Every structure is written in C-alpha cells, then in structure tokens.
Amino acid sequence: MFSRNHRSRVTVARGSALEMEFKRGRFRLSVFSDPPEDTELQRKLDHEIRMREGACKLLAACSQREQALEATKSLLVCNSRILSYMGELQRRKEAQVLGKTGRRPSDSVQSAERSPCRGRVCISDLRIPLMWKDTEYFKNKGDLHRWAVFLLLQLGEQIQDTEMALVDRTLTDISFQNNVLFAEAGPDFELRLELYGACVEEEGALAGAPKRLATKLSSSLGRSSGKRVRASLDSAGGSGNSPILLPTPAVGGPRYHLLAHTTLTLAAVQDGFRTHDLTLASHEENPAWLPLYGSVCCRLAAQPLCMTQPTASGAFRVQQAGELQNGTLVHGVLKGTNLFCYWRSEDADTGQEPLFTIVINKETKVRAGELEQAPEWPFTLSISNLYGGEEVTNTLRVESREALQSWMEALWQLFFDMSQWKHCCDEVMKIETPAPRKPPQALPKQGSLYHEMVLSEPVASGGPCEGLLLQNNAISAEIRALLSSYYSDR
Secondary structure: OEEEEOOOOEEEEOOOHHHHHHHOOOOOHHHOOOOHHHHHHHHHHHHHHHHHHHHHHHHHHOOOHHHHHHHHHHHHHHHHHHHHHHHHHHHHHHHHHHHHHOOOHHHHHHHHOOOOOOEEEEEEEEEEEEOOOHHHHOOOOOOOOEEEEEEEEEEOOEEEEOOOEEEOOOOOEEEEOOOEEEEEEOOOOOEEEEEEEEEEOOHHHHHOHHHHHHHHHHHHOOHHHHHHHHHHHHHHHHOOOOOOOOOOOOOOOOOOEEEEEEEEOHHHOOOOOEEEEOEEOOOOOOOOOOOEOOEEEEEEEEEEHHHHOEEEEEEEEEEOOOOOOOOEEEEEEEEOOEEEEEOOHHHHHOOOOOOEEEEOOOOOEEEEEEOOOOOOOOEEEEEEEEEOOEEEEEEEEEOOHHHHHHHHHHHHHHHHHHHHHHHHHOOOOOOOOOOOOOOOOOOOOOOOHHHHOOOOOOOOOOOOOHHHHHHHHHHHHHHHHHHHHHHHOO
8 A cells, every 4th residue: 555645746655664754753754855767757657557547448448359468468567567666666765765864874885886887778589489299380280279478578667568479389489579678777787588478269169169068058958958058048149148157257358477587687698699598487287388498589788878978078188109299189088998089079079080099998007197397288197008918008198187087087987887897898789779669450350241341321310320330439449549549658
C-alpha cells in the first residue's frame, strides 16, 4: 500500500524507513521537493499507469487471438515498468531522507569519490535456437503447436521489449530483429533478458470441442438421456450462446509464462556476434513449454560517453618531441582516447582535420610542472607514450594554474573511465539507432463469406442492426486509438 502527498508528489511505502522518520516527527513531508529526475520518473510512472488502463480496455474489447496476445503482452510490460519505477522512486526517497537526517555519514564520503561516466548499451541480432525432436521437425509428426514469444529486457529501472514472434516446429530458431537501446547505463550494469511465451491453441481444435463432447456424452449416458443432452447442446450452440458445461471464460486473455532468462554484464560486451547461456525456467509438463536449446546469440555493444563526447577543450602551446622552441599555439579537444589539436576552435566545430593528434591510452604517463624562468605559459603538462619501445613526450604549456588543474582533472577522469569501462574504451563500438516501433500489421480478412459482404444500402435509422454496427465501430475505433497511443510512445 502507498500513500501520496498531492503537494509534493512524494511516494512513501508503509512500514519503510522513510515512513518511520515521519512518525518520529523529525521532519514533515512538506519540506521535501522532488528533484527534476524524480519528477521525470514520476511522470513515467503516471504514463505507464494510464497505458495499463488502456491495455485492460483493449484486452476486454479484443475479438481476435492476435489482438489478445498483443494486449496481454502490453499489459505485462506495463506492469513490469510500474513495479520498476515504484521501486526506484522508493530507493531515491529513502536515500534523500537518510542524507538529510545524517544517519549515514559514510554516504557523504562516498559521494565525494570519483564516479565513472555513463554510457549507452545496445543489444541486437537476438537469436534463440530451438531443439525439436526428430519426429517433430524431420518427420513432421505429432500435433502442430504454435507459441507467441517475446523478450523483456531490463537494465536498472529501464525496461524494453521486443516484438512478438509466432513460433512452430518449422523454425529452427527464434529471431528478433529489434535493436534495443538503453541510453543510461554505468560500467557495472546488469542487463537481464527474460523470454516469455504463450501457447497458441488452434481455432479448429477449439471449435470442434463441443461437438466431440456432445458425441461422447450421448454415447455414454444411454440412448434416451444422450438424445436429450445432445439436443440441448445443439440448441445452445445454434442459438449463439455458450453450450452447457462449457461456460464462456472471463476476460483474462492469454497467459504468458517465463520460459528462460539470463543476465549480461560488461564482460559480455563484444563488437561481434556471441553466444550466452540461458537458464531455463519451465519444464516439459508446462503448457507453454518450448524446446529451447539453452543459449541465446546476440551482439552486445557499449559506448561510454567519454568516447563519443568531448570532455575538455582549451588553448595551449604544444611542444612536440625534439622541438626546442616555445611550441605551437593550438586549440585542443580531448575526446575519447585522443587529444586533437587544431589551429582554431572553429576548425573543431566545422569538422576540419586536426593539425596533429596526441594519443591517450591506459599506458600514457602524465606529469605536471612549472617553468620558473618563463614569463608566459609557465605551467606545463607532459604526456608520454611508448612507440616501438621508445618513449615519446609531448609538452603542453598553459597560461594559468587553473587551466593546468582543469586539464589534469579531465585526464584523470578519462583514466578512471577507461579503468571502469575496460575494453569498451579501446575503440568506439558502432551502435545503430533503433527504428521507431511500428504497429502490428492489419490482420487478414476472415474466410467467411459473411465478412466479405458489402452493404449496398445504408442501414435504416432505428433498425435492429443499427445498435450493433455502432457498437462495433466504437470498439474498433477504441482499439485503433489505443494501439496508436501505445506504439507512438515506444
């Protein structure tokens, strides 16, 4: 249970450490104001709650199996996001309270330590191999079952999903074409993959069930009793109502089951295709069981921000190895593992080729100094690298101690980022921006002649069919609106 103050929008869990502080009277709830990041997270939470309400309406209005599968999938994703956002909000509020009350002095010490830069993580080319029996795949024997499957991916409070795929024994693997991008990740990220599936029953098998049940009952109950039961079943089915003993199920939609899961970390990042182990979560007796091979193949790439965005820039004189003069006045830009030197700052903005480049890597040595006899540019920064077993040093000269401190801080931060992101800083990995999610394609027309008929004349006002047509049009319009809203926000 949660209680919420409408003025400050603070979410408090009952029985938590935050609520205990309120009860002790140490401070009031009104003294808190949500930081911008908490306000954004609250906005996302409210959005997902509205999306869940829309998914429930869509599920209740669905008349086709594919629509129900998509609506149930949307409901599962919304519920996962709501739980994730609520948990993250609770953690932030408790950390805010403990910081204000000073109950953990060590927190202030940890906050002063250097923290690594953030980055982007993208997973693509997802494939999950299947392991069918010989009689099912090669000899094509047994009942033909179909499964609707999708992947749920979570990194921190961020949750993404793939498109739904239909699988049967004619396929050797499950392939997802989505590129899933997480824009906020640290080097200690844990990307959890969960494979969900629902067994899709064939309509023909379900449609023949009442008749088979009626035949079995009529033969087992005797001639006279069987005739009466068979007649009641036929009359109920012919009138459009549900037959006896087979009541219409409640609106719940299909049920997805967790089939397998795994967790990927920084060690799994590689600029190429790689196989990872899956932990199977279902068994063969499960109705939604799918013969998985037990592995997932994908490409996991990461881009630290220090590799793609400039971290420092400014003017300095650079004295390359072997030069005895004061050096060349250039404009330097530190980006990734390179210090680009341009003639002018405008050249960096327009994408011109740099005059020369100084490499910064994990083996680079940096030393700060000061020239006592130099009237101008007295502060120096020496950058040394090994080339072919020989040390090559480039010396930067800046005007003030503040400029020297700024460059030193940027370089030490870069070294720390490289130590945390490790091999992701060797070179910039390519990440493609995911294409916008498209709504599901229109379902094919039903094969019945009734659905292909076109009314040549408008229905008379007040006629017996007017209410039914208006109801169908309203439901169709609501389904289209909900689908459009769901996929436009993804």
